[in-house]
Amino acid sequence: MSAHRITKKQLKSDSFITNTLKAWEYVRMHQNTMFVALVILTFVIAGVMWIGNARRQSREEARSLFGEALTYYMAGQSPAAGQRFEQVHERSGGTREGAYALYFMGKCALLERRNLEAIEAFDSYLQAGSDHGFFHDAAVAGKAAALENERRFTEAAELYLDLARHPETNAFNKKEYLQSAAGNFKKGRETVMAFEAMEELLDIVTGIEKRDLEIEMALLRE
Numbered sequence: 001m002s003a004h005r006i007t008k009k010q011l012k013s014d015s016f017i018t019n020t021l022k023a024w025e026y027v028r029m030h031q032n033t034m035f036v037a038l039v040i041l042t043f044v045i046a047g048v049m050w051i052g053n054a055r056r057q058s059r060e061e062a063r064s065l066f067g068e069a070l071t072y073y074m075a076g077q078s079p080a081a082g083q084r085f086e087q088v089h090e091r092s093g094g095t096r097e098g099a100y101a102l103y104f105m106g107k108c109a110l111l112e113r114r115n116l117e118a119i120e121a122f123d124s125y126l127q128a129g130s131d132h133g134f135f136h137d138a139a140v141a142g143k144a145a146a147l148e149n150e151r152r153f154t155e156a157a158e159l160y161l162d163l164a165r166h167p168e169t170n171a172f173n174k175k176e177y178l179q180s181a182a183g184n185f186k187k188g189r190e191t192v193m194a195f196e197a198m199e200e201l202l203d204i205v206t207g208i209e210k211r212d213l214e215i216e217m218a219l220l221r222e
Contacts, residue, residue: 062092082108099132115146157184
């Protein structure tokens with residue numbers, strides 16, 4: 001019995017030694033390949049970490065520059081603000097700050113009566129999608145104002161009317177949007193559409209405002 005146990009133990013020992021030697025031999029024979037693989041893996045990990053850190057740093061820089069641009073904008077310094085918003089968009093176009101920068105670029109251009117540039121900026125912001133749609137309605141209204149400045153009254157009126165009927169982010173300005181729609185339709189000699197906008201406005205206004213609107217509508221019928 002003891003001889004049989006010794007034999008099994010010996011077999012196990014021999015198998016362990018054999019496998020250990022085989023593994024050692026494999027490592028020795030492929031050490032260059034394994035070293036190269038280890039180096040590549042190290043570089044990959046380092047690269048991923050570097051990219052992550054670079055993105056975080058870039059995002060922080062964009063936030064800081066965006067805050068600086070807002071400060072200039074709130075102080076009424078639209079040229080300086082516009083330049084910084086443009087830098088934010090160029091550096092971080094895919095971020096929230098980069099998208100919002102487009103909207104404020106449009107606002108700055110509108111304040112400086114650069115209407116075509118304002119329209120382009122507002123369109124670019126609106127095309128950025130709903131992920132950054134906080135200023136959606138304000139951007140549409142800004143585009144309408146720029147169109148009005150360019151005397152493209154019917155286009156402006158249609159945007160205002162659509163905002164009044166289908167707001168996405170701000171339903172509180174319905175009265176103002178309808179008033180702007182009616183006014184622009186009248187300037188564009190679209191009497192029927194102007195009257196239609198006024199009828200919708202009639203359901204909102206009260207008192208003297210409603211009386212004046214009714215008089216205006218009566219004159220428009222003549």
